[in-house]
Amino acid sequence: xxxxxxxxxxxxxxxxxxxxxxxxxxxxxxxxxxxxxxxxxxxxxxxxxxxxxxxxxxxxxxxxxxxxxxxxxxxxxxxxxxxxxxxxxxxxxxxxxxxxxxxxxxxxxxxxxxxxxxxxxxxxxxxxxxxxxxxxxxxxxxxxxxxxxxxxxxxxxxxxxxxxxxxxxxxxxxxxxxxxxxxxxxxxxxxxxxxxxxxxxxxxxxxxxxxxxxxx
Amino acid sequence: xxxxxxxxxxxxxxxxxxxxxxxxxxxxxxxxxxxxxxxxxxxxxxxxxxxxxxxxxxxxxxxxxxxxxxxxxxxxxxxxxxxxxxxxxxxxxxxxxxxxxxxxxxxxxxxxxxxxxxxxxxxxxxxxxxxxxxxxxxxxxxxxxxxxxxxxxxxxxxxxxxxxxxxxxxxxxxxxxxxxxxxxxxxxxxxxxxxxxxxxxxxxxxxxxxxxxxxx
Numbered sequence: 001x002x003x004x005x006x007x008x009x010x011x012x013x014x015x016x017x018x019x020x021x022x023x024x025x026x027x028x029x030x031x032x033x034x035x036x037x038x039x040x041x042x043x044x045x046x047x048x049x050x051x052x053x054x055x056x057x058x059x060x061x062x063x064x065x066x067x068x069x070x071x072x073x074x075x076x077x078x079x080x081x082x083x084x085x086x087x088x089x090x091x092x093x094x095x096x097x098x099x100x101x102x103x104x105x106x107x108x109x110x111x112x113x114x115x116x117x118x119x120x121x122x123x124x125x126x127x128x129x130x131x132x133x134x135x136x137x138x139x140x141x142x143x144x145x146x147x148x149x150x151x152x153x154x155x156x157x158x159x160x161x162x163x164x165x166x167x168x169x170x171x172x173x174x175x176x177x178x179x180x181x182x183x184x185x186x187x188x189x190x191x192x193x194x195x196x197x198x199x200x201x202x203x204x205x206x207x208x209x210x211x212x213x214x215x216x
Numbered sequence: 217x218x219x220x221x222x223x224x225x226x227x228x229x230x231x232x233x234x235x236x237x238x239x240x241x242x243x244x245x246x247x248x249x250x251x252x253x254x255x256x257x258x259x260x261x262x263x264x265x266x267x268x269x270x271x272x273x274x275x276x277x278x279x280x281x282x283x284x285x286x287x288x289x290x291x292x293x294x295x296x297x298x299x300x301x302x303x304x305x306x307x308x309x310x311x312x313x314x315x316x317x318x319x320x321x322x323x324x325x326x327x328x329x330x331x332x333x334x335x336x337x338x339x340x341x342x343x344x345x346x347x348x349x350x351x352x353x354x355x356x357x358x359x360x361x362x363x364x365x366x367x368x369x370x371x372x373x374x375x376x377x378x379x380x381x382x383x384x385x386x387x388x389x390x391x392x393x394x395x396x397x398x399x400x401x402x403x404x405x406x407x408x409x410x411x412x413x414x415x416x417x418x419x420x421x422x423x424x425x426x427x428x429x430x431x432x
Contacts, residue, residue, distance in 0.1 A: 052364075058361065059325070059361075066310070068310050068313070070313050070317065071317045071321075071365070072316065072317040072320040072321060072324065074316065074320055074324070075313050075314075075316035075317040075319075075320055076313070078312070078313070078316055079309055079310075079312070079313040079316075082309045082312065083309050093295055093298045093299050094282070094284050094295075096294070096295070096298065097284070097286050097291050097292070097294070097295040098291075100288065100290070100291035100294055100295075101286065101287045101288040101291040103291075104288040104290055104291055104323075105287075105288060107320075107324055108288065108290070108323055108324045108327075108328050109275070109328055109331075111324075112324050112325055112328040112329055113328055113329055113331075113334050115325075115329075118329050118354070121353065121354075122338050122341065122345070125338065125341075125343040125344045125345040125349075126342070126343025126344055126345075127341040127342025127343025127344075127345060128341045128342055128343075129338070129341040129342075129343060129345075133341075137337065138334070138337075145274065145275075148268075149287070
């Protein structure tokens, strides 16, 4: 008789990391219970030996699951989609390409440029660079492109149809960052409306940085 | 009797764009013939009405295929993998997660930060920012992480086993950029050896920027 040892799913994350936030929403949407291990990026814990052994890139998130240690938020979400039939991607190849393109428009073009270490580097170089100026410039550029891509697809409750998927998992943290850096969202009515709908889902609201941040 | 109209595959690209370079290698590896439409990023053609209609993000590449207009290089490559059985990803979910993590370590963490528009913005802000300084800092950081991730996986001719895949398609243009900006590759022997093997494949060498750049 098989009596499998139940293995904990462990997410190494930081409360404010966009990419960790994506994975929290994904795990919640599937309904997979997981334990969080906080990696304090501000204190530099991601450069500690413990964390570097888990991820030589020195980034969060890292997900321990099925005896594996997975890195890169979108690779993690694709893995969950394949192994837990999460439905983060539609069934048809054209739809999958569209959802991935939307997700990557944020995850590849926008968020990495607004990564803390990138913005800090720009500011450290001096000149007129400020954290807020850097963030606002690139977040607005990214949201503008995303809004345009949304307009090319079918209407729906969420980014692609009526079920939240990979693009939505990327959109929520990006809009949180826009809010944090006081980016005016009024030029982006489509993505704003989608994000309001997403925020009403428990799986999304329970993953919010304010819900998981450490007590002061 | 079905006699399908054969539709041209059209790649809108720029000779020096890393993400277009990825797609050229991918199409070559599969052996799909395609026609190139050059979008001159330096002259700003990506912000022209024609190109914005194809891609509201104002980026290359765009691939016309199967009656679709696909954007985002990795979404395009995943589409080709799904519809042309290209073998860019291994069959097992753990292997797929590893290859995607490697690909994303470049395509999400490194290349977007070294995008021309990002580096130019940093330089325009003044201070000590220079194009070369910006590129070298972030390319070295990205390659360091990639080298570490390579060390965690099985040995092989390429990034994951003995067949070139999604991670290799990302690595080649990144190493080209490292060479272009005079980044010392000696701290990264694993990825350097893999890249040398890749460069010996006709599908890779024929996609090289020097092979497709417009005549002066």
